[in-house]
Amino acid sequence: MFFNIEVEWPKLQQVADELISAEEITNVYQMSGKPHLHVHALLDNPEHAEQYLKKLQAIEGIVDVQSEVLIARYKERGGLLI
Numbered sequence: 001m002f003f004n005i006e007v008e009w010p011k012l013q014q015v016a017d018e019l020i021s022a023e024e025i026t027n028v029y030q031m032s033g034k035p036h037l038h039v040h041a042l043l044d045n046p047e048h049a050e051q052y053l054k055k056l057q058a059i060e061g062i063v064d065v066q067s068e069v070l071i072a073r074y075k076e077r078g079g080l081l082i
Contacts, residue, residue: 001049003039003056004066012037012059016060024052
């Protein structure tokens, strides 16, 4: 599952740190534009996804969460550090 999480600027690092510590989260990226994080998570089933969305709603500093479920992966490769 992918999340785009809009956060308050002053709380960006605090929210990122909390997400990093979660077992379900595999990747956390700060994106350009308005303050938001792009997050990848491994969730077992729809119930787990629902529970995790509720956890996100309880994190101070999160303004909005948009989520998407991965349907098919056609290509994936390791990233390059720039």
